[in-house]
Amino acid sequence: MPAWLAFSTIVLIWGSTWLAITTQIVDVPAAWSVTYRYIIAASVLWIICIAKREQLKVTPGQHVFLVALGLFQFSINYLFVYEAEKYIASGLVAVAFAMMVVTNPILARIVYKQKFTRSLLIGAAMGVAGIGLLFSSQITDFDWHNQGVKGLALCFAGLLAASTGNLFPASQTLRKISIYTMNAWAMAYGAAATAIYAIFMVGPPVLSHEASYLGGLVYLAIPGSVIAFHLYYQTIRAWGVSKAAYSSVLIPVVALALSTLFEGYKWGIPEIAGAALAIAGTVVAVASRGKK
Template sequence: MLSNRVGTLLLTALAPAVWGTTYLVTTELLPPGRPLLAAVVRALPAGIVLVAVTRRLPGGVWWWRAFVLGALNIGVFFALLFVAAYRLPGGVAATVGAIQPLLVALLSAGLLGERLSARTLIAAVAGVAGVSLLVLRAGARLDALGVAAAAGGAVVMATGIVLSKRWVSPAPLLATTGWQLVAGGLLLLPVALLAEGAPPAAPTAANLAGYAYLAVIGSALAYALWFRGIRLLPPTDATFLGLLSPLVATALGWLALGQELTAAQGFGALVVLGSLVAAQSRRRATGTKSTSGTPRTSPAAVAATDLPDTTRS
């Protein structure tokens, strides 16, 4: 059981690690001033491919549930993410977004009956402090709309995580991921066209490479791993892994852009890692009962349902 949990944590951690590359890709490869276009291109093509591969459409209540989850986890979140990325220094956006584990812990206590422990609250506050030390710069420009977008992104993503745990889809994981990506992309498409106009007539090779990376790696692969982790892990445990994003972003800034690392940043990185360890070690094996008192499906059984089912269309 322990090895299964560690493997699930590591695979889930790959998603926020990949998302940590978003700021670098956005600033270095994508055209300026088109955050909504970036969000649409990141979500819609990847979702269409996943739906086509799995050949599964939502059924019953999952038509509206897929739309709600797609709006929270993909559509609204992507829009706010890219607005924050364009209007704020990466450090400010990441620091504001680091409140997400605290929000998930509070929502999980209210909606899922998860126990809200002092250790979780301390780890969440430490995570915000560590991220601020890691990425926040003195004199960083604070744009009100950018800060609001970053905070709003944390709120909608936290809500999406908790609802994804509350509403467990009977469909394969890739199909559910595809539904959400398509729903989020379709929600964003008319907004992007109205706010930003038609896409550039002649995108550069760098633009195309950036969009392709965000769609294939940053969405299709990363979100499949992320939603798998939410199925198998308590939501608070999963969301703490999101603190890896600013850690990866800082490392890439140092490696790819030659940015200097200070002692304060090094200490911040240690605080972030410490909060991650504290959050993940707070749980011990509790048998096979879930927080609601109903039998909990084993990780192996849930993972088996994640395989694409091509016998039903």
């Protein structure tokens, strides 16, 4: 799939998963919901790998990177995000994750010596400002007391975990294996790590039999994980860590568009201006030359 089409598909899928995640915050602890999500996703990927006769054998060094990818991207990241949404509005979580256009280039600069380009800097400023406008009402109403600060801290911890996880698929170590194999192993490791955490810190497994929970779980596991992460890592390999991060700027725009259709969300002038600015910032950054 061409990188631009992969990028667009990621935005559409993950734009809808923000709504699906709300179905998971019920009577089931976040750790178990994340565990179930990635058990399903890893199982599907292993079946795909066997059907496609993908090479599943990897070196010990690659296993180290796969464990790290699984921990940061498919365990720690989601544990923090699910917990954060218990304390603050999903819009504020989206604002925090839009900062990935800042954290990804910084980490890529430190680890891979990638340079900052003017287009990326301008695009990042426009994107973050746009998302800020898009959720200006939630930012204004943010309560710095009670659990608000805790939710915000969880958001940024999840952001740093996700940005760290984004570095591994771009490494020369993991570029030598297929994305199917990489994700099959990494998601399995992530599910195992989260299950161990859940057993010791949360308690025995809990599962809701509500149709909304189960439907949301399957949607998050297959389109939201199996398909979207495959395309996301394809984009990282084609465009680089920094440009791929701009999906986090467009995802909230799609999420609110879907909210308009299904939840009656009303757009005001700040929201319209914010969406336009976020889209423009993404175009500026992604259209620049080079893999950054």
